[in-house]
Amino acid sequence: MRILVIGSGAREHALLVALAADPAVTELHAAPGNPGMVQATCHDTAVTDPAAVTTLARRLEVDLVVIGPEVPLVAGVGDALRAAGFPVFGPSAEAARIEGSKAFAKDVMATAGVRTARAEVVDSPADLDEALDRFGPTWVVKDDGLAAGKGVVVTPDRAAAHAHALACLDDGHPVLLESFLDGPEVSLFCLVDGETVVPLLPAQDHKRVGEGDRGPNTGGMGAYTPLPWLPEGVVEQIVSEVCEPVAREMVARGCGFSGLLYAGLAITSSGPEVVEFNCRFGDPETQAVLALLESPLGQVLHAVATGRLAELPPLVWREGAAVTVVLAAENYPGSPRRGDVIEGAEQPGVFHAGTARDVDGRLVSAGGRVLSVVGTGSDLAAARAEAYRILDGIELGGGHFRRDIGLAAEESRISIPG
Structure with missing residues (x-):
């Protein structure tokens, strides 16, 4: 093939x-x-x-x-x-609107009866202040379009929420205001072929640039799988209450989904609630999830693409855990510095993102998220140790990464409200 x-x-x-x-x-x-x-x-x-x-x-x-x-x-x-x-x-352009338009995704969820945050679309600066008054004390403001995971501001600061919303509107993009969902987040990838839905391992992303989840949102600074704190049966609940109803609704609308449906959810005191959908594999979660997959990926993806997902045997996973840590360029997520020489990136477990060759053939940085490093092990602690061992052998001037990816889960500091 x-x-x-x-x-x-x-x-x-x-x-x-x-x-x-x-x-x-x-x-x-x-x-x-x-x-x-x-x-x-x-x-x-x-x-x-x-x-x-x-x-x-x-x-x-x-x-x-x-x-x-x-x-x-x-x-x-x-x-x-x-x-x-x-x-x-990968889905059609019409089906990809589940990510490309957050308003479309909200409409699909409303029709399918899927629980999600209360939301309101604002398309005029004149309506912004009144709309912001209907939300808070923590504001969630989203660019209603593709933003590579960085078009969201979650803040208790009304002025910051107003500024982000106004910037989106000034760029010609409507904004989505949402109620804040209090609870740990889960990324669940599902293979979808029409109404057939097969989940992969659940993962958790770390969006903030700084340790302790501080600083601005990024495209993702790291991820881990599986989730030791997630109660048994929750993945099955997400599939039956979220992903399958959405898949059926999209078929009913004439834009059946084929590919990878990514559900980002908050696990609240009243159960899973959708934060967002993506129409493709997420980054950096994919690097961790695929590290534990034993089933032949090419045959799996081909089955989805040819409408034969229902015929596949159950997916097979390795025991243990996997952790992805992102090595970012200096100044990321602002205006990342480029052209810095990278050494040590030839190790197993290193995946390239923002890299290039300079005129002398040296490997250099060429983007914000430069490398992803994946460690695997018998448990989360072992996988974290392996990821950071690999990272310590890589040199990038001004590069930075979080040292706490998966740490809260390892130390049993994640809990579901209520």
């Missing part, structure tokens, strides 16, 4: 590593890829251009296209590939 993976981040690097372990996979390609993706042949292609990606897939004669990021999905790359006869892992 020849597979083309669309994307250039650590998520796509992790997908390639897992796909390379599938004995049915004979050839791997990536577009545009990055210098760390030695498992694949990389192609410099405009991945948000449906015609360009389709031309590449034809030239390579691939058997499957796996679309990693949300932007090509929302741009309709999957639609163009399917129209050309290629199996695609």
